[in-house]
Structure formats: C-alpha cells, structure tokens
Amino acid sequence: MGLLVDGQWVDKWYETDKNDGKFERQASQFRDEISPDVNAKFPAENHRYHLYVSLACPWAHRTLIYRKLKGLEAIIGLSVVSPDMLEHGWSFGSFPEATGDTLYGHDFLHQLYTSVNDTITTRVTVPVLWDKKEKTIVNNESADIIRMFNSAFNEMTGNRLDFYPKPLHNQIDETNHFVYHNINNGVYKAGFATTQQAYEEAVSALFDALEEIETRLEGQSYLVGDQLTEADWRLFTTLIRFDAVYVGHFKCNIKRIADFPNLSRYVEMLYLHPGVSDTVNMAHIKRHYYYSHAHINPTQVIPIGPELPFIK
Numbered sequence: 620m621g622l623l624v625d626g627q628w629v630d631k632w633y634e635t636d637k638n639d640g641k642f643e644r645q646a647s648q649f650r651d652e653i654s655p656d657v658n659a660k661f662p663a664e665n666h667r668y669h670l671y672v673s674l675a676c677p678w679a680h681r682t683l684i685y686r687k688l689k690g691l692e693a694i695i696g697l698s699v700v701s702p703d704m705l706e707h708g709w710s711f712g713s714f715p716e717a718t719g720d721t722l723y724g725h726d727f728l729h730q731l732y733t734s735v736n737d738t739i740t741t742r743v744t745v746p747v748l749w750d751k752k753e754k755t756i757v758n759n760e761s762a763d764i765i766r767m768f769n770s771a772f773n774e775m776t777g778n779r780l781d782f783y784p785k786p787l788h789n790q791i792d793e794t795n796h797f798v799y800h801n802i803n804n805g806v807y808k809a810g811f812a813t814t815q816q817a818y819e820e821a822v823s824a825l826f827d828a829l830e831e832i833e834t835r836l837e838g839q840s841y842l843v844g845d846q847l848t849e850a851d852w853r854l855f856t857t858l859i860r861f862d863a864v865y866v867g868h869f870k871c872n873i874k875r876i877a878d879f880p881n882l883s884r885y886v887e888m889l890y891l892h893p894g895v896s897d898t899v900n901m902a903h904i905k906r907h908y909y910y911s912h913a914h915i916n917p918t919q920v921i922p923i924g925p926e927l928p929f930i931k
C-alpha cells in the first residue's frame with residue numbers, strides 16, 4: 620500500500636494522525652470524458668479504451684457491472700489486478716482470474732500511472748479507464764466512468780438501457796450523495812478509523828443510513844422512482860461485500876445485511892439480475908481485504924465464512 624510522490628512509489632499507509640483518526644478519501648485526478656461526439660478529445664470508438672479493475676474493489680465493481688449490462692465487453696478491453704495490494708500497491712501478480720496487464724505487461728499498476736506522467740503525485744487506484752490511442756488515463760473515478768458507459772457508446776452497441784434517466788437526475792443524485800457518504804465510503808471510514816471516536820461516528824452514521832434504506836425499501840423494489848437506476852448499482856457493490864468483509868474486517872457489526880429483510884431481498888434481486896453474478900468474485904473480495912490490510916489483520920488469515928446463501 621502506498622502512493623506516487625513526484626513519480627516515485629512510496630510505501631506508506633493512509634495518514635489519519637492529523638485528522639483525529641479519521642480516514643479521508645482523496646479526489647480522483649483524471650476526470651476526462653468519453654463522448655459520442657466524433658470531434659471530442661476522447662470520442663467513443665471501438666477497441667480504443669481499456670478498463671483496469673480489481674474484482675475486489677466496490678468502486679471498480681460498478682464499472683464492471685456497466686460494462687456487462689451495457690454490452691461493452693466486446694468494445695472495451697479488461698485487465699484484472701491481483702487481489703493482493705501490498706508494498707507495491709495494486710500489482711499484476713498471478714491469482715486465479717487475475718489477468719495480468721493484458722496491454723503492456725506491467726508488474727504494478729503504478730507503472731501505468733507514471734507512463735502518463737513520470738513526476739505525478741497521486742494515489743494509484745482502480746478503476747482506471749485507459750485510452751490505448753493517446754496512451755493516457757481518461758478517467759479514474761468510477762462515478763464518472765459509469766455515466767459514460769451508460770450513454771457514450773449507445774450508437775455503437777444499440778444498447779439504450781438508461782440507468783440515469785433525466786426525470787430522475789435530482790433524486791438519483793440526492794440518493795447517491797446520502798449512500799456515498801454514509802454507506803459506500805462509510806464502511807471505509809469505519810474500517811480505517813484509528814481512534815474509537817472516529818470509528819463510532821462512522822459506524823453510527825452507517826447503520827442509521829442502512830435503517831433508513833431498509834425503511835425506504837419497505838414499499839418499493841428500487842431506491843428511486845421504482846425503477847432500476849444507477850443509485851441501485853452504486854449501493855449494491857457495497858452491500859454484496861458487507862456480510863463477507865465489512866462486518867468482520869471493518870467492524871461494521873451492529874447487524875448483518877442478512878438481518879435486514881428488505882435489504883437482503885434487494886441485494887439478492889440485484890445479484891440475480893442477468894449478468895451481474897458474473898461480476899461478483901468472493902474469492903478476490905475476501906482475499907483482498909483480509910490479506911492486504913496488514914495493520915488491521917496482521918496474520919493475513921482469511922475467514923472461511925460466513926455462508927452466503929445465494930452467492931455462487
């Protein structure tokens with residue numbers, strides 16, 4: 620685990636000392652956009668773009684779901700890192716279903732970042748949306764990438780599924796904001812907190828938010844407008860990891876998702892949505908968290924359980 624400072628890899632953990640033990644996520648640096656406009660800087664083109672992901676990562680998982688459901692697998696290539704994120708950060712080491720760097724054969728993901736800018740200072744995160752033509756990172760923010768995947772390639776694929784329909788923009792954005800701060804990032808704030816108070820604040824906000832979503836799902840199947848939207852996919856990738864890793868490893872253990880009837884039904888429904896189960900890899904998920912965060916789990920022993928009834 621570490622980051623690039625002036626193009627050099629530095630092996631160090633997140634800084635929480637100056638912030639009362641609180642984990643603060645840094646903003647993604649590459650925020651360009653692929654557009655259907657042929658004159659755009661990054662126009663939608665067949666075989667031009669490539670996605671680097673970890674199957675363990677909930678942020679990268681969003682992009683994998685969209686690549687699948689929007690019919691982009693034949694258009695956008697894929698490289699899957701090893702789940703082990705150790706002293707060199709994300710690496711292309713061997714592990715079942717890790718592909719290696721299928722474009723350049725790099726050993727480490729930070730080499731991809733420094734190939735764009737050899738004096739860059741940045742965290743080296745997945746997902747990365749890569750442009751093979753310009754040999755650069757288009758975007759490394761999952762929230763942006765799924766918006767592009769939702770619409771930029773529609774002409775090419777003929778796939779017009781819309782998970783961000785215009786009339787629901789405000790409601791989706793509001794829900795995303797609530798879910799991001801309290802749940803998606805909330806589990807990380809709990810897990811990476813280094814003081815009791817920071818941990819308790821994060822866990823309380825997390826479970827208050829889960830209770831609120833549980834209530835919202837009482838009379839409806841989806842979060843917004845009673846139709847499947849981006850808001851659901853963004854929540855799903857955290858919920859599917861919850862009982863397997865966040866309850867134990869991140870100490871988010873007031874309840875399990877299995878203890879919330881509506882959330883359980885909801886996560887199972889989304890998991891069973893055609894194509895989605897292919898994007899869920901529990902071996903990578905459990906291995907990544909329990910093996911990579913040595914300060915939380917120094918023995919790197921990975922628990923066998925829990926039983927997850929509907930997961931193949």
Ligand SMILES: N[C@@H](CCC(=O)N[C@@H](CS)C(=O)NCC(=O)O)C(=O)O
Pocket residue numbers: 621622647675676677678679742743744745746759760761762
């Ligand atoms: N805001 C980013 C966050 C991505 C992110 O933090 N990914 C994690 C893996 S789950 C990562 O690569 N962490 C490495 C690091 O923070 O150095 C996004 O949503 O794309």
